[in-house]
Amino acid sequence: MTKHIPNLQVALDHSDLKGAIKAAVAVGAEVDIIEAGTVCLLQVGSELVEVLRNLFPDKIIVADTKCADAGGTIAKNNAVRGADWMTCICSATIPTMSAALKAIQEVNGDKGEIQIELYGDWTYDQAQLWLDAGISQAIYHQSRDALLAGETWGEKDLNKVKKLIDMGFRVSVTGGLDVDTLKLFEGVDVYTFIAGRGITEAENPAQAAREFKDEIRRIWG
Amino acid sequence: MTKHIPNLQVALDHSDLKGAIKAAVAVGAEVDIIEAGTVCLLQVGSELVEVLRNLFPDKIIVADTKCADAGGTIAKNNAVRGADWMTCICSATIPTMSAALKAIQEVNGDKGEIQIELYGDWTYDQAQLWLDAGISQAIYHQSRDALLAGETWGEKDLNKVKKLIDMGFRVSVTGGLDVDTLKLFEGVDVYTFIAGRGITEAENPAQAAREFKDEIRRIWG
Numbered sequence: 001m002t003k004h005i006p007n008l009q010v011a012l013d014h015s016d017l018k019g020a021i022k023a024a025v026a027v028g029a030e031v032d033i034i035e036a037g038t039v040c041l042l043q044v045g046s047e048l049v050e051v052l053r054n055l056f057p058d059k060i061i062v063a064d065t066k067c068a069d070a071g072g073t074i075a076k077n078n079a080v081r082g083a084d085w086m087t088c089i090c091s092a093t094i095p096t097m098s099a100a101l102k103a104i105q106e107v108n109g110d111k112g113e114i115q116i117e118l119y120g121d122w123t124y125d126q127a128q129l130w131l132d133a134g135i136s137q138a139i140y141h142q143s144r145d146a147l148l149a150g151e152t153w154g155e156k157d158l159n160k161v162k163k164l165i166d167m168g169f170r171v172s173v174t175g176g177l178d179v180d181t182l183k184l185f186e187g188v189d190v191y192t193f194i195a196g197r198g199i200t201e202a203e204n205p206a207q208a209a210r211e212f213k214d215e216i217r218r219i220w221g
Numbered sequence: 222m223t224k225h226i227p228n229l230q231v232a233l234d235h236s237d238l239k240g241a242i243k244a245a246v247a248v249g250a251e252v253d254i255i256e257a258g259t260v261c262l263l264q265v266g267s268e269l270v271e272v273l274r275n276l277f278p279d280k281i282i283v284a285d286t287k288c289a290d291a292g293g294t295i296a297k298n299n300a301v302r303g304a305d306w307m308t309c310i311c312s313a314t315i316p317t318m319s320a321a322l323k324a325i326q327e328v329n330g331d332k333g334e335i336q337i338e339l340y341g342d343w344t345y346d347q348a349q350l351w352l353d354a355g356i357s358q359a360i361y362h363q364s365r366d367a368l369l370a371g372e373t374w375g376e377k378d379l380n381k382v383k384k385l386i387d388m389g390f391r392v393s394v395t396g397g398l399d400v401d402t403l404k405l406f407e408g409v410d411v412y413t414f415i416a417g418r419g420i421t422e423a424e425n426p427a428q429a430a431r432e433f434k435d436e437i438r439r440i441w442g
Binding site (some may be wrong): 001013015038039041042043044045046047066067068070072074078079089090091092093095099117119120121122123126141148149 | 234236259260262263264265266267268286287289290291294295299310311312313314316320338340341342344345347362369372432
């Protein structure tokens with residue numbers, strides 16, 4: 001197995017299209033994956049995906065829909081506007097996830113992927129069903145609201161991430177990440193680090209993205 | 222306790238604003254609650270909520286965001302555009318749900334409510350935490366994709382609905398409902414029946430809504 005250097009993904013979680021686009025233009029070239037965030041999708045719709053696709057034809061674009069139902073419709077709606085990947089919430093049913101996967105691959109071929117967003121209580125038995133359904137990306141989250149309530153990354157989180165990786169998932173991690181917290185994950189084969197405000201609200205967002213990339217290369221390179 | 226006659230809610234799950242508005246205009250006056258559906262919100266954003274609010278100043282408008290995170294931001298974004306209620310997915314954390322409730326009540330006062338969308342595996346222990354957090358509406362779902370895969374309403378579903386009602390929830394039910402399936406719920410104190418295509422795709426949507434209301438009154442009136 002060749003060593004994987006974790007991707008860097010920027011989440012655009014603005015409540016307005018202009019803010020999201022401004023941030024995307026500032027940092028898009030520095031990152032591997034650009035995420036149309038849930039807050040922004042719910043505010044402005046999938047036009048955001050289309051704008052990002054046009055601005056960054058060669059980047060991976062993720063629509064963070066956290067889809068819970070109507071997987072086929074929502075995946076198609078986003079795929080035709082340029083999303084390579086889309087997220088489903090872990091409490092969605094397997095038929096929803098499968099319908100989403102089928103729809104996104106109808107537009108994107110094998111490059112189309114569904115990522116499962118892990119929130120609340122889920123089990124490894126459920127996770128195995130996602131793998132069985134052909135879904136091998138998961139996103140391990142520290143909820144923004146949980147972080148605001150004082151929770152943070154700990155050994156328990158890292159062990160869950162490791163177990164998912166051992167099961168065969170490519171795991172993204174997100175929630176309250178900054179350059180200094182990356183080293184908490186040293187030795188863990190993280191697939192992608194997702195940062196939002198840690199990059200987009202920095203004084204110099206492009207430089208903040210480069211600092212993330214430098215630290216990722218220092219640890220995993 | 223005065224007897225409650227279940228509400229009728231229409232879900233606008235169109236992929237385009239025009240289709241959603243056309244359906245809203247056709248049936249809005251006939252129903253109690255108008256839902257800005259997830260599919261449409263993700264396609265066109267919260268402008269949908271604003272249009273519905275302007276069209277129907279006296280109806281309850283629900284933003285079916287199925288919010289999983291950033292509850293405060295998403296609730297505020299929808300409340301300021303006119304949503305009375307908003308949904309959170311059951312796998313959201315309690316801090317997310319609480320932040321959403323606080324934000325929607327900051328705009329709407331006590332009239333602002335959060336509804337928990339029940340998907341996948343949830344527990345009554347979790348449900349008690351929602352009640353403890355001041356959230357007393359839940360939506361029991363048959364997933365559209367699960368219905369397409371051949372599942373339907375059964376005794377197991379009804380017992381879960383009854384148990385939630387016994388706990389103190391006002392429970393909405395949705396998923397594959399038509400006028401003929403309402404009688405399955407006879408004897409159950411359902412708070413709201415939610416129908417989408419069963420109304421909006423009918424040859425005469427307003428008449429379809431009236432038939433739902435007539436059957437509800439026949440059974441619960």
